Each structure stands twice: as C-alpha cells, then as structure tokens.
Amino acid sequence: MSAPSELVRAREVLESLDDTILDALFRRAAMVRDIAELKAAHGLAFKDEERERLTVERWRRRATELGLEPDVAEHVARAVLGVRLS
Secondary structure, three states, rough: OOOOHHHHHHHHHHHHHHHHHHHHHHHHHHHHHHHHHHHHOOOHHHHHOHHHHEEEEEEEEHHHHOOOOHHHHHHHHHHHHOOOOO
C-alpha cells in the first residue's frame, strides 16, 4: 500500500528543509574557514571559548523562544560549532 499523497508531500517538504539545513551548515563552515584565515593573518587564536559560550547561550535562548527544548538546542549548537569543511 502506498503512502497518501499528503504524506508524500510532507516528506518532500521535510527533505527540502533538511537540504536547507545542510546548505546553511556548508555556508557556516565556509565562514568559519574565512574567519580562521583572518585570525591567522592577525596573529589571533583560532578558538574563542567565550564566543562559543555566547553562541550556545544564544541558541538556548532562541530555542526557548521558539518552544524547543534548550538542552537539545545546546547539543545541536555544540555539534554545529564543530563542523568544518573537509
């Protein structure tokens, strides 16, 4: 038995959202690379723990505003912070 057309369409929308997330991760990783090059050119350290802490806090706050679990948002934020171009 095949899935109802509404379910098929909903899954297509979900896949499109997944693609949007991956595209954003790629753009973010490219920006991280550019920032790393700027930091290196100016003799600055790559890792900025205070900036990462603030980023995680912002993700948690935004998740709460959206009605999402802040602990899940923090987990995702920490994973995103580790994304680099290969």
